Every structure is written in C-alpha cells, then in structure tokens.
Amino acid sequence: MESVRRNARRRRTRVFYYNRQIIYMDLWKDGERVKTAGFLKREETDRGLRWQMGIRGLERTDTGFFDLRDETGALVDKLLLQKGEGRYERTVAWETETRGGRLFGEICGLRAELQGGRYLRGSWKLSGHPEPLADRKTAEQEPQTFPDEQIPEQTPSRTASSVLGEEDAGLKEGRLKAAKQQDVVLQPVFQEDKWEQLKQMYPQIHPFGDERMFLSITPGDFVILGQEYQRLVGNSFLLHGYYNYRHLILGRYPEDGGEGRFYLGVPGVCYEREKMAAEMFGFEAFEGKTEPAQEGDFGYYMKRVRI
Known part of the structure; x- marks a missing residue:
C-alpha cells in the first residue's frame, strides 16, 4: 500500500x-x-x-x-x-x-x-x-x-541586470510578502465613488509638483486593482522601482462622460535603457515634472490599470 x-x-x-x-x-x-x-x-x-x-x-x-x-x-x-x-x-x-x-x-x-x-x-x-x-x-x-x-x-x-539588477533574495522575499498581503480581504465601508473611498484610505501626494493628486501605495495594496492587474505584484520592473524608492503611485486622469482613466506609476529615472526595460514589462510611458522629460530626470513609468 x-x-x-x-x-x-x-x-x-x-x-x-x-x-x-x-x-x-x-x-x-x-x-x-x-x-x-x-x-x-x-x-x-x-x-x-x-x-x-x-x-x-x-x-x-x-x-x-x-x-x-x-x-x-x-x-x-x-x-x-x-x-x-x-x-x-x-x-x-x-x-x-x-x-x-x-x-x-x-x-x-x-x-x-x-x-x-x-x-x-x-x-x-x-x-x-x-x-x-x-x-x-x-x-x-x-x-x-x-x-x-x-x-x-x-x-x-x-x-537587463544593468537596469533591473539580479532578482536577489531580498526582492524575492518582498514579492512573497506582497503576495501574502494580498491574501487579506479588503472590507472598507462602500461608497458611491470607489476613487473617493480610496482617497480616504491612502496617503495623497503631488509627485509632479502640480495640482494633480496621486495615492501612495505598495504592491501589497494591489487588491484594490482590477483582478487582471493584481498579477503585477510579481512584475520585476515594478518591484525593482518599489524597492529602490519604497512607494508606487496610483492616479486618476479625468475623462469626459466616464469615471476617468487610472494609471499606476513606478518611480525611476529617465534613461533610454530603463525606458526599454519598462516597455518590456508593460509600462507605457515616462512622466516627470517637466515635459518632455530629459535624460536623467526623475519621474514615473506609467501603466493604465482598472480599479
């Protein structure tokens, strides 16, 4: 037997x-x-x-x-x-x-x-x-x-190790930790506008020095994203930026006749090589305090998401 x-x-x-x-x-x-x-x-x-x-x-x-x-x-x-x-x-x-x-x-x-x-x-x-x-x-x-x-x-x-570095033990540990945090069920008091609800739950920052407001979040908060975007918790480029700068941003761009477009931002520096790596991992564009961004500017690599 x-x-x-x-x-x-x-x-x-x-x-x-x-x-x-x-x-x-x-x-x-x-x-x-x-x-x-x-x-x-x-x-x-x-x-x-x-x-x-x-x-x-x-x-x-x-x-x-x-x-x-x-x-x-x-x-x-x-x-x-x-x-x-x-x-x-x-x-x-x-x-x-x-x-x-x-x-x-x-x-x-x-x-x-x-x-x-x-x-x-x-x-x-x-x-x-x-x-x-x-x-x-x-x-x-x-x-x-x-x-x-x-x-x-x-x-x-x-x-890509010159941009992302090797996925060392610390990064892998952080990935597991973030994944465990996602297991926690988010049960806030529901309001008519989910974005207004999130604004009460997370710190608000102005990363671009203008009136635009973003939320400061971590990979462990990805439970607030649409299900198809929660898998970003394992995105190597995102984790690299997060463990360098200890935060991510989530913002809403107004849109006529709708709830708006939501973007997730990963902090980083505008370099051609890093832009290529960002594109490789699904991030669409770089945005900084000045437009157009110059080589060496700090900013965020942005990706459209759903909440």
Whole structure:
C-alpha cells in the first residue's frame, strides 16, 4: 500500500523548468558601439524556446527585410523593419532548426546587417538546458523542487541586470510578502465613488509638483486593482522601482462622460535603457515634472490599470 501511495505522489509531481534572459540589441557602426536600439526577451521552458525582440530608434530608411544571423554567421530568419522599428517573435521546440541548420537552443548571439556599415548585435550565455531526453524522464520519476525562476549568469554590461539588477533574495522575499498581503480581504465601508473611498484610505501626494493628486501605495495594496492587474505584484520592473524608492503611485486622469482613466506609476529615472526595460514589462510611458522629460530626470513609468 505504501509503495502505491509513493507512486501516486510521483505521478502527481510536475517537474518544470523556466529561465528568462533579457538581452540588449546594440547598434554598431564600423566596429564601434553607437547605442542600444532594442532588446531580446529569451524564455526557456521544458518544452522549448520563445524569442521576443523589439527594435526602435534606427534610421527611417531602415525599412524592409534584413538577415538575422547567429554568432557563427548562419542564417536564422528574416527581421522586418519599418522606418527604423520592428518586432520579431518566434516560439519553437528544442529540436527546431534555423534556416542555417542550427538548433535554436544552441544559439548564443544574434546579428542583423543594416546599411552603411551598421549592424545590430546581441549576445548571451547559454544556461546549459535542455537536459537530454533520458535525463528528463528520470527527473520526472523523482520529485524535485525548483525555484520560480532560474536566472543564469549573464554579462552585466549587455543584459537587463544593468537596469533591473539580479532578482536577489531580498526582492524575492518582498514579492512573497506582497503576495501574502494580498491574501487579506479588503472590507472598507462602500461608497458611491470607489476613487473617493480610496482617497480616504491612502496617503495623497503631488509627485509632479502640480495640482494633480496621486495615492501612495505598495504592491501589497494591489487588491484594490482590477483582478487582471493584481498579477503585477510579481512584475520585476515594478518591484525593482518599489524597492529602490519604497512607494508606487496610483492616479486618476479625468475623462469626459466616464469615471476617468487610472494609471499606476513606478518611480525611476529617465534613461533610454530603463525606458526599454519598462516597455518590456508593460509600462507605457515616462512622466516627470517637466515635459518632455530629459535624460536623467526623475519621474514615473506609467501603466493604465482598472480599479
């Protein structure tokens, strides 16, 4: 009977693997780095790979299909740019080969040739996965515990660690703490206007030095957001800003004939690299005390939400 129970527990045990890297795609000209022109979000699971690339800020004449090659020069795919901007997404199984005959999982660098001696380039270190199929079958038979995310060692100057930092123990602890705080059911006295109700519950601040009022909140308060936005409690960019500045902001922008538009703000500094990371994690725009914001200005990366 005991052996039957052990086997049942093993069958219920799900072994999974997940790893994520964010790699900056730099623009080079004649062998010299010019600037950061985009990013590549690379995700690994036990089933395969997913690439999401975003490119912007190139010349408007950079329009058309450009060869996307790996670090050996072998063709991977075509990258479509329109007036200096473009996106590329690809989800593949581990055994999928590129146009040049290499496995996607073996690639550790990408390069796209542009005109005039310019090119885009990004590189990363492989994580050592996937495991051989035989090893995976063995692993499925024995229960194991994996962390939520296994972040591989990355090159500091060219990965998102230069913006977000590694997700250290303190950040993970804060994420768990915020998640636990969300378990508390909010039971305030209901009023006709939920926003007026929230104004009585949270500190009011004026972060932009004008008449606009925002609420100062924490990730543990996300129970006040619409259900689809409560998952932001695990957003790495948001947590990075919160643990640097110890607050977030929530504000309402008036809208004719409606309750208004609500925006969540993460504190940060206006740098091109940080703006790209913010966009990667779903934040739409940067807002500071002066418009347009200048490089180095303090402000907030904003995302529209629902309460």
